[in-house]
Amino acid sequence: MNHTAFNSTVSSCGNSLYSINLANISPDVRAVSIVRIVGNTLTCPLTTVLNILVMVAVKTKRQLRTKSNTALTCLSTTDLIVGLFLQPIHIFSASSLLRGDIMFCTITDISAITTSICSLASLHHIVLMSAERYVAIKHPFTHETQVTEVRIIMASALAWAAAIILYIIGHPYTVIVIVCETLLIILPVYFNVSVYKEVLRNQKQIAANQVSLEAKERLLKKRKAFYTTTIVLLVILLCYVPSSICSAIMVSFKEKIPSNVMVTTLFTSTLFPILNSLFNPLIYAFRIRYFRVAFIQLLARKKNYFTS
Numbered sequence: 001m002n003h004t005a006f007n008s009t010v011s012s013c014g015n016s017l018y019s020i021n022l023a024n025i026s027p028d029v030r031a032v033s034i035v036r037i038v039g040n041t042l043t044c045p046l047t048t049v050l051n052i053l054v055m056v057a058v059k060t061k062r063q064l065r066t067k068s069n070t071a072l073t074c075l076s077t078t079d080l081i082v083g084l085f086l087q088p089i090h091i092f093s094a095s096s097l098l099r100g101d102i103m104f105c106t107i108t109d110i111s112a113i114t115t116s117i118c119s120l121a122s123l124h125h126i127v128l129m130s131a132e133r134y135v136a137i138k139h140p141f142t143h144e145t146q147v148t149e150v151r152i153i154m155a156s157a158l159a160w161a162a163a164i165i166l167y168i169i170g171h172p173y174t175v176i177v178i179v180c181e182t183l184l185i186i187l188p189v190y191f192n193v194s195v196y197k198e199v200l201r202n203q204k205q206i207a208a209n210q211v212s213l214e215a216k217e218r219l220l221k222k223r224k225a226f227y228t229t230t231i232v233l234l235v236i237l238l239c240y241v242p243s244s245i246c247s248a249i250m251v252s253f254k255e256k257i258p259s260n261v262m263v264t265t266l267f268t269s270t271l272f273p274i275l276n277s278l279f280n281p282l283i284y285a286f287r288i289r290y291f292r293v294a295f296i297q298l299l300a301r302k303k304n305y306f307t308s
Helices: 003-008 028-059 067-099 103-138 140-147 149-170 174-207 213-254 259-267 272-287 291-308
Strands: none
Touching: 003 291, 028 067, 028 259, 028 272, 028 291, 067 103, 067 140, 067 149, 067 272, 103 140, 103 149, 103 174, 103 213, 174 213, 213 259, 213 272, 259 272, 272 291
16 A cells, blocks of 8 residues: 555544644645744754854853853753754654654654643743842842752753653643642742842942942842843743643643644644744843853854864
């Protein structure tokens, strides 16, 4: 039996969310699949390169070897995995759907698992980043003595472990996972509101010349790091929350929603969390001059290496 004949016998994909007739794909699904392929193909190299640059810059540049940048680097590992593995999987998934290939089912299952774990890991890392900023500004002595690069990296490993564990227990205990993740969203909001109040107090002290020049420079650096973390948090929420709400609706009403609408909606909504992994290093470069300089130096060095 040839490939075309085999596909014509397949009425639908066995995946609970992506049940679709592979032999009769609607124009809307085809259009969204093409957009998904083009979008991921164009951004995948940028996502990978920029996040590698973030990690190398923090590792090699003394000015960037701060605890807040170590936390940013931990988030960059998540974004790098998105660029290296998740985006190619999404490309293969959309391509197999366009071809009417039965492998679409397996690839999409892998894509859904990887997307869920990376989404949870990103959320856990933004909690880590917000907590690090909270301790740095609210409890500077504790931050100086207790918060180390090694402990931040260990916390990042725990964030990944928690993401995998929550995904595994998510099927039989969905309500528990939803409650846990809702609380995790509340945590960075609480941290950032508390820190913002402290930043305002510090600004008043600086305006009234109540601190030394050295203390002023230190407070200004902490304030800039706080605002960078806040921007990253807002962008992550804007990228992930609508997608999560959309996925929850699709899961809740999957029996009533036509399969073509289901696939079109989910393929569209998952683009935003993917693009977030590209936005994050761009935010670092835009907000932090040392990152911009380091990126230019590293890219110039690589160019000279290949041309010499």
